Amino acid sequence: MLLEECEVLSNKTLASGLYEMKLEGPGICAQGRPGQFVNILVNPSDTPLLRRPMSIAHVNGTTFGLIYKVFGQGTREMSSWQPGHMADILGPLGNGWWPTDDRLPLLVGGGVGIAPINFLHQRLSQAGAPHQLIMGARSGAEHFLEHDPSAGITLTTDDGSAGIAGTVIDGLKAAISRQDNQAVTVLGCGPPGMLRALQSFTMSHEIPCQLAVEEMMGCGVGICMGCSVECRIDASLAQAGEGRRYRLACLDGPVFSAGELVLARD
Amino acid sequence: MLLEECEVLSNKTLASGLYEMKLEGPGICAQGRPGQFVNILVNPSDTPLLRRPMSIAHVNGTTFGLIYKVFGQGTREMSSWQPGHMADILGPLGNGWWPTDDRLPLLVGGGVGIAPINFLHQRLSQAGAPHQLIMGARSGAEHFLEHDPSAGITLTTDDGSAGIAGTVIDGLKAAISRQDNQAVTVLGCGPPGMLRALQSFTMSHEIPCQLAVEEMMGCGVGICMGCSVECRIDASLAQAGEGRRYRLACLDGPVFSAGELVLARD
Amino acid sequence: MTDLTVTLGRGLTLKNPVMVASGTFGYGDEVADLLDYSELGGLVTKSISLEPRDGHPPPRICETPAGMLNAIGWANMGVEAFCRDNLPFLAGLRTAVFVSVAGSSQAEYAHVIEAVERSALEIAGYEINISCPHVDKGGLEFGVSPEETEKLTSRLRAATERYLMVKLSPNVTDIGEIAQAAERGGADAVSAINTVIGMELDPATGIFKVQTGLCGLSGPAIRPIALANVYKVSQAVSIPVVGMGGIMSVEDVVRFIRVGAQAVQIGTANYRDPRIGLQIARELPGYLAKIEAPGLEEIRGSAH
Amino acid sequence: MTDLTVTLGRGLTLKNPVMVASGTFGYGDEVADLLDYSELGGLVTKSISLEPRDGHPPPRICETPAGMLNAIGWANMGVEAFCRDNLPFLAGLRTAVFVSVAGSSQAEYAHVIEAVERSALEIAGYEINISCPHVDKGGLEFGVSPEETEKLTSRLRAATERYLMVKLSPNVTDIGEIAQAAERGGADAVSAINTVIGMELDPATGIFKVQTGLCGLSGPAIRPIALANVYKVSQAVSIPVVGMGGIMSVEDVVRFIRVGAQAVQIGTANYRDPRIGLQIARELPGYLAKIEAPGLEEIRGSAH
Numbered sequence A, B: 001m002l003l004e005e006c007e008v009l010s011n012k013t014l015a016s017g018l019y020e021m022k023l024e025g026p027g028i029c030a031q032g033r034p035g036q037f038v039n040i041l042v043n044p045s046d047t048p049l050l051r052r053p054m055s056i057a058h059v060n061g062t063t064f065g066l067i068y069k070v071f072g073q074g075t076r077e078m079s080s081w082q083p084g085h086m087a088d089i090l091g092p093l094g095n096g097w098w099p100t101d102d103r104l105p106l107l108v109g110g111g112v113g114i115a116p117i118n119f120l121h122q123r124l125s126q127a128g129a130p131h132q133l134i135m136g137a138r139s140g141a142e143h144f145l146e147h148d149p150s151a152g153i154t155l156t157t158d159d160g161s162a163g164i165a166g167t168v169i170d171g172l173k174a175a176i177s178r179q180d181n182q183a184v185t186v187l188g189c190g191p192p193g194m195l196r197a198l199q200s201f202t203m204s205h206e207i208p209c210q211l212a213v214e215e216m217m218g219c220g221v222g223i224c225m226g227c228s229v230e231c232r233i234d235a236s237l238a239q240a241g242e243g244r245r246y247r248l249a250c251l252d253g254p255v256f257s258a259g260e261l262v263l264a265r266d
Numbered sequence C, D: 001m002t003d004l005t006v007t008l009g010r011g012l013t014l015k016n017p018v019m020v021a022s023g024t025f026g027y028g029d030e031v032a033d034l035l036d037y038s039e040l041g042g043l044v045t046k047s048i049s050l051e052p053r054d055g056h057p058p059p060r061i062c063e064t065p066a067g068m069l070n071a072i073g074w075a076n077m078g079v080e081a082f083c084r085d086n087l088p089f090l091a092g093l094r095t096a097v098f099v100s101v102a103g104s105s106q107a108e109y110a111h112v113i114e115a116v117e118r119s120a121l122e123i124a125g126y127e128i129n130i131s132c133p134h135v136d137k138g139g140l141e142f143g144v145s146p147e148e149t150e151k152l153t154s155r156l157r158a159a160t161e162r163y164l165m166v167k168l169s170p171n172v173t174d175i176g177e178i179a180q181a182a183e184r185g186g187a188d189a190v191s192a193i194n195t196v197i198g199m200e201l202d203p204a205t206g207i208f209k210v211q212t213g214l215c216g217l218s219g220p221a222i223r224p225i226a227l228a229n230v231y232k233v234s235q236a237v238s239i240p241v242v243g244m245g246g247i248m249s250v251e252d253v254v255r256f257i258r259v260g261a262q263a264v265q266i267g268t269a270n271y272r273d274p275r276i277g278l279q280i281a282r283e284l285p286g287y288l289a290k291i292e293a294p295g296l297e298e299i300r301g302s303a304h
Ligand SMILES: Cc1cc2nc3c(=O)[nH]c(=O)nc-3n(C[C@H](O)[C@H](O)[C@H](O)COP(=O)(O)OP(=O)(O)OC[C@H]3O[C@@H](n4cnc5c(N)ncnc54)[C@H](O)[C@@H]3O)c2cc1C
Pocket: A037, A048, A050, A051, A052, A053, A054, A055, A056, A066, A067, A068, A069, A070, A071, A072, A073, A074, A075, A076, A112, A113, A115, A116, A213, A214, A215, A216, A217, A218, A254, D063
């Protein structure tokens, strides 16, 4: 974890409603792993008060990328940053996805969850590790990759304007059907509804699954205890007084084993 | 008084530490008189919360100008506005300087008080009305006019780098000495110290004087009662229960008769 | 179009729930150039005392993070001049006008109301500002004591048949207890919150930014505090609650309704834009439609 | 170089007046990568209870205008695990470490202190978080009652020879009265303020932004409230006062000193930048020189 002054190298529209920012950050690039995030100080004034967490979306040499949507004041201001702007960034934070033996990784991303999934896809591709990528969006305009199942890239859209019409679950089923019996594991990130769908699909099909969650974060480094995530307590641990009902998204996550998570509230 | 969406036409450095902004505002231009001000919404967020009052510094057709210094967040943000920016502006507000019979007006401006004095100078010049202008600053770099006593323009600087070395009081004395016995009146605006000096100079020399004050303003339109200015209560009015100890800079001023003002605190 | 009328009891109905708060809309016609007052749900005047009051010396206000501090000191012209010079204009408006009443003794509050009643001008009623120091009780504010609040309310209840709303201070351990005291005293409604006690100073010199030192905080900074207090008050009483504190938008109005407010008042936001109250009133039907709320009644107190 | 040391009584001296506040710096070494803790004037731990506590369900925090709300619910590992796993690291730091103590009964507070004393680790002392609900008293917080505050303080005074600081809640009518009760009970210092009660909700759905509904407001939004409270407390007691609430800069630290604080704590600002405390400590001599203040002592309580 380090605090780095990062120069904005570029900042532009990537797809409908989606921006991509590239920043110079040698320290963050050297340490960053897929699933980790950075925490960005939007401006030195009192509003917005807290940093904004953003997943690392790719790393090239000493340059890392973010892929983000404009939601409110913080991301709106970020979208106005010009090349040359110096951003105060804390990272890399949290724990990423962990290696998965011999199983074929099926990467599933939706919403802004495509950002960390993109980084994971990049790293696996660079390592020549076989995997499948499934990305979901409402329409084709929100996608920035081409639907190409033969190259392992499956897109889904709610309106059917690109790739498979349907949700990422439909994309996931299609990708699974293409594997002849190879054991798979699902590595996912996306909005709460998608995480719940992935959790119930993988649990009912007994597929190992690791999900990255998004929680409101106060600090991103474990000092506010604000980013609690409800977890199923293993009965034996609870007995020993070691089971913690709530874990911290920033320190213990944001990637958790799907079986561990209690995903209740939107 | 009206709320006008004004387009920024230009916004640039006028002299050291001083900016000039020109805005399109037909309504404000039609009504504005020297000594009146406008109240500017800096941005739609919660900080800064209140509008920023700025004197009208000149009017040309449907375009008016502001001359301002960067003090804090509000003026810093204003200084970043590009041509085309639409500003939410309330004005014109307050009362300006009032006519002064046959006396020769001596206009005295210092600090950002040069802004309304500049407008008064412009209007008197356009009307062909004789007057003298005295502008004070710390150094020549902060001036945007040329020292030209024969044309009625006297500059003063603390460091002597332009015009007369000294304060506006020295400039005022020089200007007075150039009048052979013509009755004069002083119309001034500037920082608290300068206002106090002008007040005591004019009172001790029995020169009529009208001063524009700057007070913290909540609203600029008389609905918060925040911009109180202490005034000497005329004994006869006080008896009748009509004298008000505090008057409002935004409604009753910002121009007051110097004899009326109690200028205590910096 | 959604029905925005709000019934407050004692036969009083507002055309919409958006009023403007005491001390934040002047005496009368200051901003009449900018808006048609009759589109407002209601208007509360500056707090009026029996005699004219100079108010506090300058500086009276300063800005703080997302808020502002003030100590105006109930500067006002006194009830006599007010009834003569300003109230006729206000009483002629087609909106519910409440005269805010200040006093330093129970008798003074009563005398202010009696003077307004004598003027025979048609107003909706009164808002009682109990955040005034009680000189007979060593300067402690009426609003911090349930006993004083109840006594004052019942005395004023006897002085008028008009609507009587008691405005609560947030600077107490248990605001629900004070609200209940006002209810027992016969108040038709309570309004909350008045400003939160605050202070600001120049670090370089130590000089208070507002001359009195201790003064009152308002604006968006206090909105979370106001919502908590209105929530507590709504749980404590069965008379209507009028909510305020940091309202800047139609979303904020709906937040206050959801924690139990019957109507709301807008204060500091008027200084940014005096039209904000009627703009919000105009936006309200569209916003309710957007969130699929049939009306105000259906969402009132629905926070969970 | 200006002398920044601060004497707090009971033989305790801080190397500078800038501490970090309870609950805003984790348990121990979370941010040890980013800064050298020994440059801090002091460090207060998260509030520790006797048994482990899960804390409140998510969401636990939300942002507000220039502030944030939280309801963490004293999530902590319990004093036993804390003394075993975290306190050794903290006790090894060259800065004054205060263990923040939470409890739901007087006995629980005492047991926490006894457990820490048994660990025989070298710490500076304790900060008593009296904003905890007293289960025997129907859940009313200790900190709203002068009697409870005095009783609790004297009981804990008997349990330790170390420094005892009582942390006051601003959610009371008269904070000076509570501060005096702590002083009577034998506190070495009082610290103020804890968070201000607040609430936020989603206007579209009515769902609380923080799961508990009522929760605690912190950050720059409350700084004027904190300054007012520290000012009042400083007038009320003669023991040292440690000030906090919304501190973001060296100017803010000086503001608190000027209203009477002996030292300060930084809370929410740590979330923006965990180095802020030591950065301010480094800037302090330069700032004092700039405003021509010979030292802290000369400006303490100088607000006017
Ligand atoms: C670990 C993590 C990784 C993330 N990665 C990405 C990413 O790669 N791309 C992307 O576009 N978004 C990402 N987000 C979400 C992003 O942080 C929010 O969209 C952003 O903070 C919104 O800020 P705002 O000021 O624009 O909006 P606001 O108006 O503040 O809020 C809009 C929404 O964002 C959420 N939000 C606001 N602040 C935070 C915060 N401090 N922590 C978490 N959520 C917050 C709010 O709950 C709200 O729903 C990530 C969040 C987390 C926790």
